[in-house]
Amino acid sequence: MGVQQQQTGQETMSDQADIRAGRLPAAAYDANFSDVKPPLDPARAVIEANRCYFCYDAPCQEACPTGIDIPSFIKKIATDNLKGSARVILEENIMGGSCARVCPVEILCEEACVRNTQESKPVRIGMLQRRATDWLMENGRQPFERAAATGKRVAVVGGGPAGIACAHRLAVLGHDVVIYEARDKLGGLNEYGIAAYKLPDGFAQKEVDFILEIGGIEARTGQALGRDFTLSQLRGEYDAVFLGLGHAGVNLLGLEGDDWQGVESAVSYIEKLRQAEDLSALPIGRRVVVIGGGNTAIDMAVQAKRLGAEDVTLVYRRGPAEMSATDHEQDFAQINGVRIRHWARPVRLIGRDGQVREVEFEYTQLDEDGRLMGTGDRFTLLVDQLFTAIGQKFVPDPLKENERDVLEIANGRIAVNDEGQTSLPDVWAGGDCTPGEDLTVAAVQDGKIAALSIDRHLSK
Amino acid sequence: MADIRCDFVGIKSPNPFWLASAPPTDKEYNVVRAFKAGWGGVVWKTLGEDPPVVNVSSRYGALSYHGMRMVGFNNIELISDRPLEVNLREIKQVKRDWPDRAMIVSLMVPCEEENWKNILARVEETECDGVELNFGCPHGMSERGMGSAVGQVPEYIEMVTRWCKKYTRMPVIVKLTPNVTNILGPARAAKAGGADAVSLINTINSICTVDLDVMAPTPTVDGKGTHGGYCGPAVKPIALNMVAEIARDPQCAGMPISGIGGVETWRDAAEFMALGAGSVQVCTAAMHYGFKIVEDMKDGLANWMDEKGYATLDDFRGAAVPNVTDWQYLNINSEIVARIDQDKCIKCGLCHIACEDTSHQAIAAERVNGERHYEVIDAECVGCNLCMHACPVDGCITMVKVDNGKPYLNWKEDPRNPQNMKAAE
Ligand SMILES: Cc1cc2nc3c(=O)[nH]c(=O)nc-3n(C[C@H](O)[C@H](O)[C@H](O)COP(=O)(O)OP(=O)(O)OC[C@H]3O[C@@H](n4cnc5c(N)ncnc54)[C@H](O)[C@@H]3O)c2cc1C
Ligand SMILES: Cc1cc2nc3c(=O)[nH]c(=O)nc-3n(C[C@H](O)[C@H](O)[C@H](O)COP(=O)(O)O)c2cc1C
Ligand code: SF4
Numbered sequence: 001m002g003v004q005q006q007q008t009g010q011e012t013m014s015d016q017a018d019i020r021a022g023r024l025p026a027a028a029y030d031a032n033f034s035d036v037k038p039p040l041d042p043a044r045a046v047i048e049a050n051r052c053y054f055c056y057d058a059p060c061q062e063a064c065p066t067g068i069d070i071p072s073f074i075k076k077i078a079t080d081n082l083k084g085s086a087r088v089i090l091e092e093n094i095m096g097g098s099c100a101r102v103c104p105v106e107i108l109c110e111e112a113c114v115r116n117t118q119e120s121k122p123v124r125i126g127m128l129q130r131r132a133t134d135w136l137m138e139n140g141r142q143p144f145e146r147a148a149a150t151g152k153r154v155a156v157v158g159g160g161p162a163g164i165a166c167a168h169r170l171a172v173l174g175h176d177v178v179i180y181e182a183r184d185k186l187g188g189l190n191e192y193g194i195a196a197y198k199l200p201d202g203f204a205q206k207e208v209d210f211i212l213e214i215g216g217i218e219a220r221t222g223q224a225l226g227r228d229f230t231l232s233q234l235r236g237e238y239d240a241v242f243l244g245l246g247h248a249g250v251n252l253l254g255l256e257g258d259d260w261q262g263v264e265s266a267v268s269y270i271e272k273l274r275q276a277e278d279l280s281a282l283p284i285g286r287r288v289v290v291i292g293g294g295n296t297a298i299d300m301a302v303q304a305k306r307l308g309a310e311d312v313t314l315v316y317r318r319g320p321a322e323m324s325a326t327d328h329e330q331d332f333a334q335i336n337g338v339r340i341r342h343w344a345r346p347v348r349l350i351g352r353d354g355q356v357r358e359v360e361f362e363y364t365q366l367d368e369d370g371r372l373m374g375t376g377d378r379f380t381l382l383v384d385q386l387f388t389a390i391g392q393k394f395v396p397d398p399l400k401e402n403e404r405d406v407l408e409i410a411n412g413r414i415a416v417n418d419e420g421q422t423s424l425p426d427v428w429a430g431g432d433c434t435p436g437e438d439l440t441v442a443a444v445q446d447g448k449i450a451a452l453s454i455d456r457h458l459s460k
Numbered sequence: 461m462a463d464i465r466c467d468f469v470g471i472k473s474p475n476p477f478w479l480a481s482a483p484p485t486d487k488e489y490n491v492v493r494a495f496k497a498g499w500g501g502v503v504w505k506t507l508g509e510d511p512p513v514v515n516v517s518s519r520y521g522a523l524s525y526h527g528m529r530m531v532g533f534n535n536i537e538l539i540s541d542r543p544l545e546v547n548l549r550e551i552k553q554v555k556r557d558w559p560d561r562a563m564i565v566s567l568m569v570p571c572e573e574e575n576w577k578n579i580l581a582r583v584e585e586t587e588c589d590g591v592e593l594n595f596g597c598p599h600g601m602s603e604r605g606m607g608s609a610v611g612q613v614p615e616y617i618e619m620v621t622r623w624c625k626k627y628t629r630m631p632v633i634v635k636l637t638p639n640v641t642n643i644l645g646p647a648r649a650a651k652a653g654g655a656d657a658v659s660l661i662n663t664i665n666s667i668c669t670v671d672l673d674v675m676a677p678t679p680t681v682d683g684k685g686t687h688g689g690y691c692g693p694a695v696k697p698i699a700l701n702m703v704a705e706i707a708r709d710p711q712c713a714g715m716p717i718s719g720i721g722g723v724e725t726w727r728d729a730a731e732f733m734a735l736g737a738g739s740v741q742v743c744t745a746a747m748h749y750g751f752k753i754v755e756d757m758k759d760g761l762a763n764w765m766d767e768k769g770y771a772t773l774d775d776f777r778g779a780a781v782p783n784v785t786d787w788q789y790l791n792i793n794s795e796i797v798a799r800i801d802q803d804k805c806i807k808c809g810l811c812h813i814a815c816e817d818t819s820h821q822a823i824a825a826e827r828v829n830g831e832r833h834y835e836v837i838d839a840e841c842v843g844c845n846l847c848m849h850a851c852p853v854d855g856c857i858t859m860v861k862v863d864n865g866k867p868y869l870n871w872k873e874d875p876r877n878p879q880n881m882k883a884a885e
Binding site: 046047050053054055056057058059078114115117118 | 808813832
């Protein structure tokens, strides 16, 4: 899957930053943003499924945050029982379809596969999961029945993976659910954040529709907690509340020029990219610098490249081992022509006419105590567009009024117990707004665990 | 380099790998290709009387296992469906062109002395090296009183073999059907009738799969199926046992055996030979992969023989026969236990769950420093080998001998044998 490129104009130091749309021939956009990992065809899937040893106490299952019974679903692919296979997956992870596409399997299930020890080549669990879930989404309905109505009503705030997983499980258990979502569409970062080539062809919406087929879930979009309603209202109206708010905020560089033109958070740019009707109309800089070391930084850099940016440099203040982006993602960026520079941090933005034109970096190293420090040596990169991807954060603002005092926040996120219950006994929370890994699969697990806990409390 | 030339009842071939009587040996074109590829000999596809038989369309069924194709194979084909004259002419030509290769002609005609006499006379004219009597085909021909309908009745075998010996000086090999309860009946009958050798096994009665949409067995002919003859890798264990039974039978002693059934590699061939086979015959493996597979059969067999210091096939033929015995003579005092090589273990847990769920609860599943750890509980292990077979890593689980200091004791001598208790009373 090569990136289609086109040579752009010659190197001139014009006064205007070069940020423009349509850098590539029209066909290149389709190629660059189509499925980055095309599915296994049926025959290959069976061959791959037969590689699974059907382990007892399978390490892969333990490594999956949602605990999918991986050997069982793989066996069912081998026996051509795709319906049963998909059900095994969705029982534990209702977003098994998107997780099959976005999970960093190299640090989850596939890392644990015993085939690694034997031959350094795990069973391709993610691809097999996709085979089964794709089959069901093409050939059937979501496979669960709702239990008898309990008469209980639960409000879910936030329609991302955490909220949707929670809502689905509650609906299965017989409760009625209303999802309040601030944006126009459900899906959360599946719809607005994940790299476009990981979830192409409107998959996020297809999956949401598939999940909502269960019934008993009403979605109210364009409804923001803190703006259109308050937590205390919900608590008054519903038997329980689940908060799956994700991260509303991003960390800023804290440098003068943060707000200049050409400086933007990666998350907000990717959101525009994901919602763009026509990618050839989306402006991108000729020289792009991305600051950060996580998957968001990688996604931004690769997508900039695939939009036709000529020169994309990702700068991270520590070494490759410290990057939270997996090795696989780092390799992927480099294959896509992104240059990665380690051990440097931005210290000054240089602009003209309110427009960023250069970024000055200082080399970094660790001091004797292992703390990061600048070396004093500097270098400068020319830049048309600068993206920051130095972490997102939970913004507790929607919880203001009196609730904020009651709902305990720890380390900048909503504090919860093992079951996802907050300091308020009728309020649960999960996903990125609570502690833990910021992964789709982890959000799904949080939503599921909370739903089970809510159900236990409501049945008391 | 080891000498793999083969002399089977006086029939000489440059190697012991013959193609069995089947589609690969049905015409000159195939057989010449086989000889070019290096096969030592062929048993020509079974000839019958004119008019030739007519075959149905849709003929083969197959069993796949975990993505492996044709682990088992079956067919509902009949004998050669070409005119006798054409076959005989081609046989003669090929034998003339390839004098160093074994050319055996398989025959099946109705159970009348005249019929056998007539066809033998015509076959002799081809100057082939011998004949094989097809008493094995389990489908179609058996409904017409031939094939396994003969092979299942020892008296018929003896009678027809005797006729053949009477009417030809060529070596007569009797091909046995495995569709019997005791292979020794037919084998002894062949010997009694004067057979020079036996070859086995022909195919086993089988239904390979059922088409669950059509609701009919496969291969399916216009909505219906019938039982067919089973062969391929899956039948090798059955064939090995039947070969061994004949090889160690005092009444059959010394009768040459051509081993057939699931031979695909030199190792399969060596196993048949260790149990007494003088040559081996191959059908399914060739039908699956083409004739080129013989190259590794020859090369691998010779390399293995070099490694073991066997100069000729005779040096190891039958070497395993003395070690095939009855259960009652096994040493009941011999003990082995499983050993897991922890460095090789990949933590799949299959040894544990196999033993735990279905056997002796002799492999403990533990966590040592959070890591999965599987350990044999010697006191519970009965030495059944199940874990060793279930383990996906070669050499990870081995069975080691327990030095219990006890002498050889077999069941006949064992005081726990109720018959011995009675005797002691
Ligand atoms: C750029 C990027 C790439 C990523 N790539 C991957 C990846 O490849 N693989 C992976 O596993 N993870 C990836 N992640 C992380 C993953 O997307 C998140 O961990 C996951 O989406 C968290 O789910 P959530 O439901 O907690 O939050 P979100 O998906 O953020 O959903 C929260 C929802 O709540 C809504 N909301 C917020 N505030 C309010 C309010 N006040 N009122 C009503 N609704 C509100 C939001 O609009 C949103 O729809 C990526 C994240 C980013 C930013
Ligand atoms: C399609 C097919 C046709 C066969 N036809 C004959 C035959 O005409 N005469 C015969 O003696 N055996 C016939 N056989 C049996 C083979 O010669 C051989 O005994 C049997 O297939 C076992 O060997 P294998 O496992 O190597 O295939 C046939 C087998 C197959 C698969
Ligand atoms: S660890 Fe690998 S081989 Fe074992 S069950 Fe999981 S996928 Fe199969």
